[in-house]
Amino acid sequence: MGKVISKLSFRLIILLTIIGCGKTFAWIYPEHRDITLLGVQKLDSKMRLKLDSLWLDARIGFESRLTFPIIDTLQTLNPPQLDFAAWPAIAGDHSCSSDDMLHNILYTDWILEVAAVAAQLKIDLANSKNRHKRVNALRDSDIKLQRADPRYATRAGSNNVHFLLALPTADTEVKEYLIACLKEGAELNALGAYAWFHISALQKAAKYFNEPVSGKTRSDLIRSAFADEAFALHFLEDAFASGYSSVNRHTAFKLERSLTVTWCNLRSLVRFINTSGYFYNISS
Numbered sequence: 001m002g003k004v005i006s007k008l009s010f011r012l013i014i015l016l017t018i019i020g021c022g023k024t025f026a027w028i029y030p031e032h033r034d035i036t037l038l039g040v041q042k043l044d045s046k047m048r049l050k051l052d053s054l055w056l057d058a059r060i061g062f063e064s065r066l067t068f069p070i071i072d073t074l075q076t077l078n079p080p081q082l083d084f085a086a087w088p089a090i091a092g093d094h095s096c097s098s099d100d101m102l103h104n105i106l107y108t109d110w111i112l113e114v115a116a117v118a119a120q121l122k123i124d125l126a127n128s129k130n131r132h133k134r135v136n137a138l139r140d141s142d143i144k145l146q147r148a149d150p151r152y153a154t155r156a157g158s159n160n161v162h163f164l165l166a167l168p169t170a171d172t173e174v175k176e177y178l179i180a181c182l183k184e185g186a187e188l189n190a191l192g193a194y195a196w197f198h199i200s201a202l203q204k205a206a207k208y209f210n211e212p213v214s215g216k217t218r219s220d221l222i223r224s225a226f227a228d229e230a231f232a233l234h235f236l237e238d239a240f241a242s243g244y245s246s247v248n249r250h251t252a253f254k255l256e257r258s259l260t261v262t263w264c265n266l267r268s269l270v271r272f273i274n275t276s277g278y279f280y281n282i283s284s
């Protein structure tokens with residue numbers, strides 16, 4: 001019995017250390033969801049209509065699990081369904097790939113428990129009057145999340161993909177830095193993961209619009225594109241979390257402008273979520 005308790009304590013210490021170190025200054029589920037929700041809300045009406053119609057195609061066959069509107073602004077404490085805004089929150093922290101994320105969203109019951117814990121956490125944080133209460137709310141939710149999703153802690157500590165790559169040298173320019181993030185053999189990092197999944201989403205979206213796929217295959221394809229984009233967005237959001245940054249604010253600002261220009265060339269206009277929402281133009 002003593003051995004069991006000491007093993008349990010050891011695991012708990014490891015769990016709290018990983019959660020404590022890895023998530024204190026990172027976005028948490030309700031923040032990831034709110035960022036995405038606000039991004040969708042800020043789309044202009046033309047883009048929003050297009051996104052809404054793609055979402056309707058993506059939820060075919062999963063109408064009971066996915067909300068009718070792409071974002072659910074009236075989400076309850078025990079959400080019976082998930083909206084797209086929840087997907088980047090589930091990416092990375094509650095799944096290891098976009099396929100894994102989609103599986104968890106569409107087929108598991110525990111992911112709804114995770115959504116319920118997150119909904120309560122948002123309220124608890126809003127009601128917390130001081131830092132100690134906020135920390136207590138976070139720890140309480142971490143324990144509940146670990147119960148709902150037993151791989152929550154180990155997933156967080158398995159690699160550095162949620163973090164920005166450290167600057168190779170103090171005077172590394174933005175372009176060199178981006179190349180270092182994306183080059184073959186680079187350590188897993190947030191911007192590299194963002195680029196990988198975002199490009200994959202664009203390729204699938206292009207196929208959806210340009211190739212003669214129909215019926216179920218067409219829905220599967222756009223759903224998979226949504227999944228890749230959500231997974232990408234998780235890491236784009238992480239790149240602007242203070243605890244995941246290894247660059248200062250000035251460099252981050254330059255990086256933001258530089259990335260926007262780069263992706264424009266790929267007919268994809270990324271509007272950074274913390275300034276003006278986001279969309280990608282996939283029809284022209």
Ligand SMILES: [Zn+2]
Nearest residue numbers: 092093162238
């Ligand atoms: Zn993350």
